[in-house]
Amino acid sequence: MKLPVNKIFSALCIVLVVVNIYIFVKGIALGEDVSFYEKELVRLRQENIEVEQNIYTLESITKTASMAATLEFGNYNEPIFIDKPQYALKNK
Amino acid sequence: MSKMRLLLYIFVACLIVIVVRLFFIQILFASSYSVDYTVTEKIEAERGKILDRNLDPLAINQTKYLLYVKPQEMKNKEELVAKIDEALHLGEATIEARINETKEWAAVANSVDKKMKEKIQELSLPGVGFEPQRERFYPEASLAAHLIGFVGKDENGRQLGYFGVEGYYDRDLAGLSGVLKSERDLFGRPIFSGDQEKVAAQDGRTVVLTIDKAVQLIIKKNLKNAVEQYKAKAGCVIAVTPKTMEIVGLSCLPDFDPTTYFDSSEDVFIDWAISSGYEPGSTFKPLVMAAAINEDLFEPNDIYNESGPVEVGGYSIQNWNDKYDGKIDIARILEKSSNVGMTYVGGKLGKEKLYKYLKNYGFGDYTNIDLQGESTAELRPIESWYAIDTATHSFGQGISVTAIQLVRAFSSIINGGYLMRPYIVKAVVDDTGTKVREPQIQRQVIDKRTSAIMRKMLVSTVAHAEAKWDIPKGFTFGGKTGTAQIALGGKYDTSKTIASFIGFAPADDPKFLVLVVLREPGVSSWGSETAAPLFFEIAKELLVYYNIPPDH
Numbered sequence: 001m002k003l004p005v006n007k008i009f010s011a012l013c014i015v016l017v018v019v020n021i022y023i024f025v026k027g028i029a030l031g032e033d034v035s036f037y038e039k040e041l042v043r044l045r046q047e048n049i050e051v052e053q054n055i056y057t058l059e060s061i062t063k064t065a066s067m068a069a070t071l072e073f074g075n076y077n078e079p080i081f082i083d084k085p086q087y088a089l090k091n092k
Numbered sequence: 093m094s095k096m097r098l099l100l101y102i103f104v105a106c107l108i109v110i111v112v113r114l115f116f117i118q119i120l121f122a123s124s125y126s127v128d129y130t131v132t133e134k135i136e137a138e139r140g141k142i143l144d145r146n147l148d149p150l151a152i153n154q155t156k157y158l159l160y161v162k163p164q165e166m167k168n169k170e171e172l173v174a175k176i177d178e179a180l181h182l183g184e185a186t187i188e189a190r191i192n193e194t195k196e197w198a199a200v201a202n203s204v205d206k207k208m209k210e211k212i213q214e215l216s217l218p219g220v221g222f223e224p225q226r227e228r229f230y231p232e233a234s235l236a237a238h239l240i241g242f243v244g245k246d247e248n249g250r251q252l253g254y255f256g257v258e259g260y261y262d263r264d265l266a267g268l269s270g271v272l273k274s275e276r277d278l279f280g281r282p283i284f285s286g287d288q289e290k291v292a293a294q295d296g297r298t299v300v301l302t303i304d305k306a307v308q309l310i311i312k313k314n315l316k317n318a319v320e321q322y323k324a325k326a327g328c329v330i331a332v333t334p335k336t337m338e339i340v341g342l343s344c345l346p347d348f349d350p351t352t353y354f355d356s357s358e359d360v361f362i363d364w365a366i367s368s369g370y371e372p373g374s375t376f377k378p379l380v381m382a383a384a385i386n387e388d389l390f391e392p393n394d395i396y397n398e399s400g401p402v403e404v405g406g407y408s409i410q411n412w413n414d415k416y417d418g419k420i421d422i423a424r425i426l427e428k429s430s431n432v433g434m435t436y437v438g439g440k441l442g443k444e445k446l447y448k449y450l451k452n453y454g455f456g457d458y459t460n461i462d463l464q465g466e467s468t469a470e471l472r473p474i475e476s477w478y479a480i481d482t483a484t485h486s487f488g489q490g491i492s493v494t495a496i497q498l499v500r501a502f503s504s505i506i507n508g509g510y511l512m513r514p515y516i517v518k519a520v521v522d523d524t525g526t527k528v529r530e531p532q533i534q535r536q537v538i539d540k541r542t543s544a545i546m547r548k549m550l551v552s553t554v555a556h557a558e559a560k561w562d563i564p565k566g567f568t569f570g571g572k573t574g575t576a577q578i579a580l581g582g583k584y585d586t587s588k589t590i591a592s593f594i595g596f597a598p599a600d601d602p603k604f605l606v607l608v609v610l611r612e613p614g615v616s617s618w619g620s621e622t623a624a625p626l627f628f629e630i631a632k633e634l635l636v637y638y639n640i641p642p643d644h
Contacts, residue, residue, distance in 0.1 A: 027285055030284040031284050060233075
């Protein structure tokens with residue numbers, strides 16, 4: 001039986017063209033994904049820095065001290081202090 | 093010619109055109125074409141954090157934005173300038189001058205925060221854009237300014253740490269930038285089948301300090317109050333653990349906010365606790381006394397006859413109050429801070445031995461503290477000493493020391509005699525793990541017996557001092573006051589002094605040692621009336637913070 005070489009060659013060419021187009025389109029889609037994740041990574045990193053900054057600003061002892069002063073919380077209204085050593089001796 | 097043959101010729105012709113074109117692009121002009129699709133990006137390394145001993149942050153990173161304008165894309169310059177000025181208040185003339193229309197790109201404002209950026213973006217001004225800038229942020233503001241330093245720029249615009257830990261550990265903190273080389277298409281998307289080359293950035297190391305920010309706050313708050321109360325020109329407090337020479341707190345005033353360091357004058361950047369020498373005055377006396385006792389020249393109970401002023405090298409040496417008590421014991425010399433008594437002690441010790449001990453205490457040398465900008469102050473070579481120098485050095489005049497040198501030497505006489513290297517970084521953390529720094533003994537200056545004697549003498553000095561202080565009840569302190577006149581133009585100005593106090597507690601097993609220095613206090617020139625009360629205010633709070641129980 002004579003092989004239909006021309007037909008097989010044509011079919012192979014069509015398959016190769018389709019695969020090539022598929023890889024090309026897939027490559028673009030993956031490139032877009034990489035680009036998206038790159039941007040997302042930058043955004044998350046940025047957000048992380050901003051959140052960290054806000055947390056540490058709120059947690060700072062300088063801010064706490066300033067709030068304590070505003071609320072008039074100081075040594076004079078602390079119930080146990082060094083001027084009353086009997087409290088400390090009790091725990092010795 | 094058949095149709096098929098014609099088609100073949102057309103295909104072959106197209107192929108030849110493509111091959112020739114590719115030959116031009118890839119072989120002949122490869123270098124000029126490669127930049128079009130190969131994008132090289134610098135991956136910035138994250139600067140390492142600075143944490144206190146409880147891992148609370150003292151320095152982190154923040155993002156600010158550079159506002160730029162592309163003059164070719166803007167439509168109405170006047171309107172654009174007016175709107176930017178309305179938001180940033182830079183001045184219309186300044187903004188206009190920065191927009192150079194002959195260029196493609198012009199930087200208008202640095203350090204624009206996120207809120208402001210969003211506000212300007214809402215205006216939808218054509219030609220206006222933002223570029224992120226990584227900057228340093230100090231959550232505790234000026235709390236430990238001199239210790240931490242700040243991050244500025246070098247001559248090439250790169251981040252560089254200046255002063256303090258930022259300066260000393262700049263290489264560790266900075267890290268190493270990475271590079272990303274990738275082939276991109278017209279829209280900037282990576283070409284999946286193209287070349288991708290990535291050298292990852294190595295983020296900076298995190299450094300953990302010996303500083304406790306609560307102690308730092310106690311110190312700074314009290315120092316600020318004292319500088320205002322006593323009208324001092326400047327002030328400095330150092331708190332250390334005498335056994336290890338860990339710095340637990342250091343504050344000098346005036347200071348600055350490291351985030352906005354550019355708003356302060358350069359003078360305030362210098363940490364004079366490590367960079368400036370001063371005459372220590374009577375706080376120096378215990379060091380000379382310890383040397384004499386260590387040489388078995390005296391015992392604390394030995395008797396000395398304090399009969400009056402003494403003549404040395406043609407100069408008359410007097411006591412600070414010009415009072416002399418006749419026969420007193422050696423311990424009393426420190427209690428009443430007798431200059432003539434210390435002249436006697438220094439004389440017995442002799443010039444050579446005194447010099448040897450001063451060198452052993454580390455005066456005239458770097459302490460090698462891990463902060464940028466340390467100086468050695470000045471200990472004159474023994475060959476250039478006059479007869480009067482042995483006497484004046486014995487009571488802390490005529491010699492220049494830095495505060496950190498004095499703290500280190502003083503720690504050695506109460507910690508068993510060990511001269512330790514002062515340090516501020518407790519651990520360095522990176523991807524490979526944590527490197528912990530151990531206390532480092534440099535040498536033994538005096539023996540343990542002398543150290544025990546000195547602790548007792550210094551306790552007695554506080555208990556029987558001429559001045560009376562508000563000492564917390566139930567606690568035993570050791571310490572010594574100091575009042576040194578400031579030499580100006582080769583003469584001492586009696587109206588200008590450096591008032592100081594160095595003390596420790598609990599006396600038997602000191603948990604902290606604190607040096608307080610006030611420069612030119614206006615209310616009283618005496619250390620006993622200015623620096624000492626400040627010391628006891630700080631000590632009172634430290635006792636509570638460290639949960640130290642009363643000892644009697």
